[in-house]
Amino acid sequence: MTKDVIALTEKMPHTPALLAALHAGGPDLSLTADDDGAVIQLCTAAGRPLVSVEAPLLVHVPGEAERLLGPHVTTLQPPYWWTEARASTAVPEAEPLADSICGRLTMLLGGTTWPREATSTAVVETAQEADGITATQLPDGALPAVDVLTESTAVVLADRPVLGLTTWLSGVLRATAAAGRALHIVTPPHVRLTLPLRTALGGTPNRWVVKNPAGGYYDGLSGAELTWQNGTFAPSGPPAKVADAFTEGAAPTHDRRLTVTLRTISSPEADLVLGGALETAWRHLTGAPPTGWGTAEPVNLPWSPRQLTDLARRRSPEPTHTLAVGSPDRPAIATHRTTRTTAGVAEEVTLTVGYPAAQHVPLDAIEPLAAELVDSYGLTAMLTTLTAARADLTLRPLLTAPPIPVAFTLGARDVGATGLAHARRPPLAVKPVQLGTARDPALHYPLGDGTDPAAWTALQILTAHLESGPGSAD
Structure with a gap:
């Protein structure tokens, strides 16, 4: 799974500020970037990815932070800068490193972070890599970093209040389509999707996979119970069954x-x-x-x-x-x-x-x-x-x-x-x-x-x- 941390800053994250923020992991980490420089990746000396930082985005539109992150996320008025850091939870030090990167940006440039508790500016010590681990150069056109990749499916694990069609997810969707793979986004049941992301998923073979509190998984749009089989999420059965969690939590609305x-x-x-x-x-x-x-x-x-x-x-x-x-x-x-x-x-x-x-x-x-x-x-x-x-x-x-x-x-x-x-x-x-x-x-x-x-x-x-x-x- 990845953990997202976002810095919302009053001033543009210029190069000195970004370098100071990325130095939160100390001098032994290395940097890589994609072809157009839109994503910077902070890696261990052996090349293991820790945190990906997207290019800062200048937001002129009022209400976007509140719409996507919650009503009390910021008191900033547009324009402000939106910088996302994505930590790999496979490495224990990655999440506090992402917190420190965003905390340093807001300390230097003014603003706030999401989650609000991500305010650390401390240097995060990373464990030494085991002998024999080396970095591998990804080929041109490779998929952006995903959590699980099989021959048929790319799996992204996400946990934020509202999951939208971010620049990163747009890139993942394009890459999976070009590679002939499905994209399965796995979330806890409290996560909500925006309409643009729901539209972009476009139905089978792509899926919104929800972790069932009672155990297992189900499709967040159809309710079909799912199991992991042959490298992808597929309906369990036959016969197909709708998860109780999909229907029991539903309530009539007058909206x-x-x-x-x-x-x-x-x-x-x-x-x-x-x-x-x-x-x-x-x-x-x-x-x-x-x-x-x-x-x-x-x-x-x-x-x-x-x-x-x-x-x-x-x-x-x-x-x-x-x-x-x-x-x-x-x-x-x-x-x-x-x-x-x-x-x-x-x-x-x-x-x-x-x-x-x-x-x-x-x-x-x-x-x-x-x-x-x-x-x-x-x-x-x-x-x-x-x-x-x-x-x-x-x-x-x-x-x-x-x-x-x-x-x-x-x-x-x-x-x-x-x-x-x-x-x-x-x-x-x-x-x-x-x-x-x-x-x-x-x-x-x-x-x-x-x-x-x-x-x-x-x-x-x-x-x-x-x-x-x-x-x-x-």
Whole structure:
């Protein structure tokens, strides 16, 4: 297992401060770095890894430390610097060494640490290596440090209040996918995942593996009991069984999450600016634009469609994956993916907004949102769902209610492909609302208020009907 320690500092961790912090292990330790210098690794003289320190991140976005580390973690106001140290618990001295590295940074630069008790600045003496142990140079493209690595699976053991899609975990996910391996993240039952990490895991073969207090392990998303077999976590049985811990700890909630999943297509013009559809959805549902964006958690940059566009241009023709968050008083988070297609530039957005029990969910904003996206952003499709789930937008390893469809919108492009006459007459009690122009109409299909699971049946009937269209315009 690894132990994470984080320094949140008022000033940038410049080279002298970093050297002073890394000297917490004394003069006999060695340093290595990855190819781009984003991670520095402190090792024993024989090359055994002790602590990995990520490149400091300047956070401009309010509420990110509190969202990911807890409400009382810091009194710092953005901007501040976020530096993560990851200690290997296989070596007893590694954890106090990580504590001392972060404690020294905050002593020199001002700020605080997480956990708060990680304030030591003492030199940590490390045991001498046994004879015959030597360091091994990792090959190019090797996996980032993980806790267990088999032919089929990379296992990461993690224990922090909220586990997000950090830069390090993003790298692990990319490397495992490139190597044809699964990623299994193993946590205690009190750990919660952020929505971006849950989305990035993407289901089988990747897993969120939870240590069962009653013994054994279970899948944190499905509840299936798991066992370690043939170098991976797999469902026990047959027959498959759901862990009691997955269902017994679940409790009804009156909090709600409204999720809008949409796709737009734009012409690849030189003056194209991305993120407009995302910002429009955010304004309709929260009354304000996103607060910040970035490529990992913590989300660190002030919201800027222009900067997002510049990043996508630099990475083109490869896809660009980014995240966006809202202000601390309005929980909202989104994933944004940009790709080049034969039809143009595609943007895929999943935006989720949290509403505590006492707050009104603005379902009446969905149709006007769909209309603006059709008129201004080339909407191809949009699905809106409502879920009874935590308003803080984190996931616990417990049974939760499934989302229920609220509405579906079909853009003008696909209405034309399906045929207007066919698309506007689905075998449903509720008929669609026509959006767009008479020449290029889109259709918006209300499906309910998010309380009746029968809306899934209605959505299945609707999609089957649309897929059976004659393919000619009205």
